[in-house]
Amino acid sequence: MTKFLKTSLGLVAATSLLFSCNEFKVTQETDGSKFQIHEKGDGKTTAKEGDIVTFDLVIKAPNDTVFTDTYKRKEPIVMPVQKGAFKGSFDNALTHLSAGDSATVYVSADSLFMRVQQPLPPGVTKGSDMKFIVKIKSIQTMAEFQKAQEEKKNNEAKVMENYAQKNFPNATKTQYGMYRVVLKEGSGATITAGKSVKVDYTGKLINGTTFDSSVGREPIEFSVGQGAVIPGWEQALMMMKKGEKSIFFIPSNLAYGEQGSGPIPPFSPLIFEMEVIDVK
Structure with missing residues (x-):
């Protein structure tokens, strides 16, 4: 009985750990999107190309320097979903998120700043990822x-x-x-x-x-x-x-x-x- 109880408790602990790891793991999709879900929303409505998404966003460098913070501006972003300009772009990651989701999207700093033809800013090293911390407020069709x-x-x-x-x-x-x-x-x-x-x-x-x-x-x-x-x-x-x-x-x-x-x-x-x- 004692052996069975210990085995059962061990399975429960292992299962809980597995779910915990899965919940906070970094997911990588075939379109290059790399993100980590912190909080799941309704899971019913995933953004599609052409939808209008409203979200709050904090953009941080690898050293946590803040580039953008819509919470401080009290100005959520409202934008149509479109195909990203490069593999692993923030735009691509939006198509994997649902209303209510909170996530960190990791975007290649090299690809991002090359796209806008700017050098890497201080605090951002070659080969590192920018952190786009996003909270999806709503997803609407046009x-x-x-x-x-x-x-x-x-x-x-x-x-x-x-x-x-x-x-x-x-x-x-x-x-x-x-x-x-x-x-x-x-x-x-x-x-x-x-x-x-x-x-x-x-x-x-x-x-x-x-x-x-x-x-x-x-x-x-x-x-x-x-x-x-x-x-x-x-x-x-x-x-x-x-x-x-x-x-x-x-x-x-x-x-x-x-x-x-x-x-x-x-x-x-x-x-x-x-x-x-x-x-x-």
Whole structure:
């Protein structure tokens, strides 16, 4: 009985070790993809060429120097899956990952930097691998992605109205579809096209994420009506006076529209707190 128990426990331990090793082993595919899964997702949807994949990514050199970190930028990457430019590319590895997967993809530094015609940077030695640490957030077909974007576009006005009622109950809705809350009255004449203005600002997404701010830096200075800023800013400033501080809730058609920009997703209404420091 004792011998049987010891044998059984030994088999369980060996089996557990085998599963553990398999779970964290580095896999190499025929297309040259080399990756290690850290956490499995749903396993149902594997990315195919032409699909749209949204993911967070940290790129590290072999010595752990960080080249890219979308977590710090608060800007996940959204891109179509395509065949890699070289064997063992990151693009190829995406076709072996599922929604929810976390993995480290190992990409030949020689192939990567040769492809972009750049010398190996400090900390990256010949024959070493770059580490692409990726977390797949979602995988959509092109049709699914386009449908989701269309729904977001069509629902934007209602989303803005509900958000404004909850967060800016005293806001005035302008003829352009913006919402305005005056925090501090200005003085003098209303700003007109051609005037040079100096403005302090903070820009936020509707989820509260700050994507840009001049606070702690220099205020932005430009001429109104010259296309130097988004249309929502142009229209907002031509309602303001010197010294005024206001919040403007701007629809995406007066901001970055269907393309988005950097950390700003497509069809995103934006919240700007703006203060006119000077008018010339």
